[in-house]
Amino acid sequence: MNKIEHIGIAVKDIAAAGKLYEALLNTPVYKVEEVASERVKTAFLQSGPNKIELVEAMSPESPVAKFIEKKGEGIHHIAFDVEDIEAEMQRLKAEGFLLLNDKPKPGADNKLVCFIHPKSTNGVLIELCQERR
Ligand code: ZN
Numbered sequence: 260m261n262k263i264e265h266i267g268i269a270v271k272d273i274a275a276a277g278k279l280y281e282a283l284l285n286t287p288v289y290k291v292e293e294v295a296s297e298r299v300k301t302a303f304l305q306s307g308p309n310k311i312e313l314v315e316a317m318s319p320e321s322p323v324a325k326f327i328e329k330k331g332e333g334i335h336h337i338a339f340d341v342e343d344i345e346a347e348m349q350r351l352k353a354e355g356f357l358l359l360n361d362k363p364k365p366g367a368d369n370k371l372v373c374f375i376h377p378k379s380t381n382g383v384l385i386e387l388c389q390e391r392r
Contacts, residue, residue, distance in 0.1 A: 260347065261340040264370075264388050265303070265310035269323050269335035273315035277302045280311060288313075292367045299323050301367040312338070312367065336374070338386035344371050347387055351375065363389065 270276035277288045284306040291302045298321035302313040314335055316324035326335055341347040344363045352358055357376035366372030370388040377384045 260387070261342065263309075264338040264340040264386075265312045266334060267312045267314050267336040267338060267384075267386065268333065269326050270313050270315050270332050271327060273300050273302050273313050276313050276315075277304075280304050280313060284311070290368065293317065294365075294367045296364050297321065297323070297366075303368060336384035336386050338372075338388050341387045341389050344373060344387055344389035348373050351387075356380065363387075365391075 268276075273291070277291075281287055281304065284304055286304055286306055288302045288304055291300065293300050298316065298318045300315045300317055304311045304313075314323050316322075316327065318324065323335065348358055348363070357379040359374040359376050363371035363373050366386075366388055369391050371391055372389075373387045375385040375387070
């Protein structure tokens with residue numbers, strides 16, 4: 260696995276949170292995108308080499324809505340950049356990690372993604388993302 264690609268933060272109101280993080284990081288939201296597969300709306304900010312993804316649920320059935328219901332707003336996942344997501348998924352499956360999807364799926368910001376269940380990673384939802392080529 261490569262560097263941390265971004266940190267995902269679950270928020271209730273992405274417009275308000277976007278403004279707040281723009282003020283915090285002193286940089287504008289550069290992209291707002293809906294991800295149908297996850298039923299979320301996302302907003303991205305770049306701070307130096309680091310990227311923050313704000314995530315708001317678009318439906319009460321969205322995993323993000325359930326997360327906020329249980330834990331409140333806050334850090335939702337850590338995403339790692341990978342070269343070859345299929346190979347990485349196979350490797351992690353063989354290591355006994357619980358993957359939340361069988362195949363890579365389209366994520367925000369032109370990525371293919373796969374999530375690893377927090378049950379198998381000490382309570383942290385991990386996202387693998389590979390740049391779509
Ligand atoms: Zn993410």
